[in-house]
Amino acid sequence: MVPLSATRLPSIDVVLVGFGWTGAIMGQELTDEGLSVLALERGPWRSTPERFPPTFAQDELRFYYRHELFQRPAHETLTIRNKPSETALPMRVLGSFLPGTGVGGAGVHWNGQTWRFLPSDFKARSHNAERYGAAAIPPAMTIQDYPLTYDELEPHYDRFEYLCGIAGKAGNLNGTIQPGGNPFEGPRSREYPTPPMPQGYAxxxxxxxxxxxxxxPFPQPSGNMSQAYTNPLGVQLGPCTFCGFCEKFGCGNYSKASPQTTILPVLLRKPNFELRTESEVLTINVDRSAKRATGVTYVDAEGREFEQPAELVVLCAYALHNVRLLLLSGIGAPYDPVSGTGVVGKNYAYQVFSTVDVFFDDKILNPFIGAGAHGMVVDEFNGDNFDHSGLGFIGGGYISVLQTGARPIQTHPTPEGTPNWGSAWKRAVAQNYLRSTFIPTHGAVMSYRSNYLDLDPTYRDVYGRPLLRMTFDFGENEHRMSDFLTDRAAEIATAMGATRITRNYRKGSWDVVPYQTTHNTGGAIIGDNPQDSMLNKYSQSWDVPNLFVMGASAFPQNAGYNPTGTVAALAYYAADAIRTQYLNSPGPLVPA
Amino acid sequence: MPEGPTHSTVPTPGTAVPGRVVAGSEPWQPGAAAPEIASSAGGYVFFKPAEAAFVEAAVARLIPADELGGGAIEADVPLFIDRQLNGDFGNATRWYMQGPWGEPTKTQGYQTRLTPAQFYRAAIQAIDAVSTRMHGQAFAALNGDRQDDFLRVLESGAIALDGVDGQAFFGLLLQNTIEGFFCDPVHGGNKDMIGWKLIGFPGARYEQRFFLKAFNQPFPLPPVGIAGRREWSR
Structure with a gap:
């Protein structure tokens, strides 16, 4: 229901809630169709010259440790616990993940690691059941197939990669394996738009x-530019200078693909597009039938509420916010972990991460010469690229050395047994900073019956609305898989000629404190039917057909890759369906 | 910490301006960029004398001056922490600080109701009280070996402090000390880039491609901060 105090604004065709990657993509696509589009962004306007120019962007304390570009928990956070029997407490300080806020969203401070999921990742349940038997999937594991295939998504992956100028080497061109690329990837219709990043020593x-x-091994597909690039919209990016301030930072050099560097210069000039910043959506409004969204209600920086009617509502906020807005708006049946019914909040998943530290006595690696997606990767142990028989887990992850900058507050590795402080620590840091690297393993997380999102009964945000509550832990599958990947990484470290190595296994329950990844997935998943999923294959709500929900909230489980490529591909796929199908005949695009 | 411009707007015609409107082009305003304001010089503004004495003594043990060169004192880490505690970080401006305050599990993170500034104040008082009870002297007056022993016990969580979590405080102090040793000098720590020189980090360099393929060779340029280098202003 719309609060009586809200000022009703003139209706428009489309309202976008949130203005990061998917908001910018949707804005560009739907304005091309001639629709009037309004984007509402809760955070401020952000541009390279104002917020992260090269004169002060390279500040590790300010941007990483003091979180300048990220969501402020004081404004909004979520509560967290490992299992339903615990009492969730608020994430008071950011840690494990760093959601963005402001124009460009987390697309400003991502690393640029741009992946496609494997064809088998889209059939997580049926593929694994067929190859390893139904018993390979434990009853508590609630993984589902995507309602679409890799092949259906391929043209949309391609569009995003060409929008961004992704630097890489194809491993599979139309079914033919290419030397130097990832031989396990699904077939690509054409080569990457730009050549791979040159590789440093580590x-x-x-x-x-x-x-x-x-x-x-093959080069990490990179949203940091290996050379100057002009994208299909005519927007130009400059070559990356390997300054080493990429992840957690805005790029001062127009060298990292972001909404600002690929879409906004074109989109903001269109007469049928408008962006309102510091405009936070409180609810999605629906009519009495609850089958039609009438628009949204938002609050501006002065605390005034506005009702913005629209024919089409597209949620483009971060995965966690999309789910919370659905719950706060009463759209879709909330997921119940006891009965396993309901869809909103279901199948929350994450990423499981481990590392192997690699030390050399005799090699100067200069790890500060870096970029967010500069590195080499092996994919032999991702997804179902290897035989899991007898291993006791499904899924996998990639193993790599990504030399992203080694900024020293974060990166000052010491060998096992070194004290945490004092002269011995100082000596070890001085000895090893230039002579060490680490091998991360970046693993999939399956979905489980008891990992889910709902509204917290106790804690509230600045507007008095319930916080989102996250109930999450790694399963036995994730621990076995991550330990397996860690051991493979250690073998590579030894084969590199390391003087000594440290295996940092992922032990115990998920902990909110150490940074892991901002790869939160699920909660508003796509699927084949309204009983199992919130959205159909076009990311359209089963219940409210003029509502579409973008983002990694759509993933039924998380694969062993970074999500942005798939998030963007799903957005292009949905935009294409809106343009070619929905607008001709507004209504459900898939029969329930 | 500057929050940067809060608006770059084109007013919307009509009575109510619904949010800040961006349309027609990318907004740009002169002077809207928000460079870091250099940390102020001079004495302590947050620490009281007894607190300063503790912090100076403790950080000198955490990152000591030794045969490799200066440590946390020479890097001005106490001054860095003082300025941090006096600002947004110390006041937990960005943190969610609403109750209720539950007893956390091991994985639920920071759950004390104290801001970092309050935490330092309470913890230092409690540490000096324990030190005085055990040794008859405040922490700062102990000899180096005793200070190390005290810090190790604090780190292990084996000491009970009155009303504060000593182990969590040790973690915060060590983290802030490392921040002050390795941060850009604009924040008041890492004086003369002492931390960066120790390890060979060249700082806020814009262009490093020229050395990407120089495998196994020491980087040929000295470190530089976002405000340049001291030599540039001489």
Whole structure:
């Protein structure tokens, strides 16, 4: 229901809630169709010259440790617990993940690691059941197939990669395996738009070690530019200078693909587009039938409420916010972990991460010469690229050396057994900073019956609305898989000729404190039917057909790759369906 | 910490301006950029004398001056922490600080109702009380070995402080000390880039491609901060 105090504004065709990657993509696509589009962004306007120019963007304390570009928990946070029997407490300080706020969203401070999921990732349940037997999927594991295939999504992955100028080497061109690329990837219709990033010493050593073990290393597909690039919209990006301030930072050099550097210069000039910043959507409004969204209600920086009617509502906020807005608006049946019924909040998943530290006595690696997606990767142990028989888990992840900048507050590795402070610590840091690297393993997280999102009964945000509550822990599957990946990474470290290594296994329950990844997925998933999913394959609400929900909230479980490529591909896929199908005949695009 | 411009707007015609409207082009305003304001010089503004004595003594043990060169004192880490506690970080401006305050599990993170500034104040008082009870002297007056022993016990969580979590405080103090040793000098720590020189980090360099392929060679340029280098202003 719309509060009586809200000022009713003139109706428009489309309202976008949130203005990061998917908001910018949707805005560009739907204005091209001639629709009047309004984007509402809760945070401020952000541009390179005002917020992260090269004169002060390279500040580790300010941007990473003091969180300048990220969501402020004081304004909104969520509560967290590992299992339903615990009492959730608020995430008072950001830690495990760093959601964005403001124009460009987390697309401003991502690393640029741009992946496609494997064809088998889209059939997580049926593929694994067929290859390993139904018993390979434990009853508590609630993984589902995507309602679409890799092949259906391929043209949309391609569009995003060409929008961004992703630097990489194809491993599979129309079914033909290409040397130097990832031989496990699904078929691509064409080569990457720009050549791979040149590789520094540590990634080169990693690739040599991996090759000694018979693996096929390839360059990390990169949203940091290997050369100048002009995208299909005519927007230009400059070559990356390897300054080493990429992840957690805005790029001062127009070298990292972001909404600002790929879409906004074109979109903001269109007469049928408008952006309102510091405009936070409180609810999605529906009519009495609850089958039609009438628009949204938002509050501006002065605390005034507005009702913005629209024919089409598209949620483009971060995955966690999309789910919370659905719950706050009473759209869709909230998921109940006891009965396993309901859809909103279902199948929340994450990423499981471990590392192997690699120390050399005799090699200067200069780890500060970096970029967010600069590195070499092996994919032999991702998804179902290997035989899982007898291993006791499904899924996998990639293993890599990504030399992203080694900024020293965060990165000052010491070998096992070094004290945490004092002269011995100082000596070890001085000895090892230039001579060490680490091998992360970036693993999938399956979905489980008791990992879910709902509204917290106790804690509230600045507007008095319930916070989102996250109930999440890694399963036995994730621990076995991550330990397996860690051991493979350690073998590569040894093959690199390391003087000593440290295996940092992922132990115990998920902990909110150490940063892991901002890859929160699920909660408003796509699927084949309204009993199992919130959205159909076009990211359209089963219940409210003029509502579409973008973002990694759509993933039925998380694959072993970074999500942005798939998030963007799903947005292009949905935009295409709106343009070619929905507008001709507004209504459900898939029969329930 | 500057929050940057809060608006770059084109007013919407009509009575109510619904939010801040961006349309027609990318907004740009002169002077809207928000560079870091350099940390102020001079004495302590947050720490009281006894607190300063503790912090100076403790950080000198955490990152000592030794044969490798200066440590946390020489890097001005106490001054850095003082300025941090006096600002948005110390006041937990960004943190969610609404109750109720539950007893956390091991994985639920920071759950004390104290801001970092309040936490330092309470913890230092409690530490000096324990030190005085055990040794007859405040922490700062102990000899180096005793200070190390005290810090190790604090780190292990084996000491009970009155009303504060000593182990959590140790973690915060160590983190802030490392921040002050390795941050950009604009924040008041890492004086003369002492931390960066120790490890070979060249700082806020714009262009590093020229050395990407120089495998196994020491980087040939000295460190630089976002405000340049001291030599530039001489």
């Amino acid at each position: 990634p080169t050593l990693f690739a040599q070690g991996a090759e000694r073990l018979g693996y096929k």
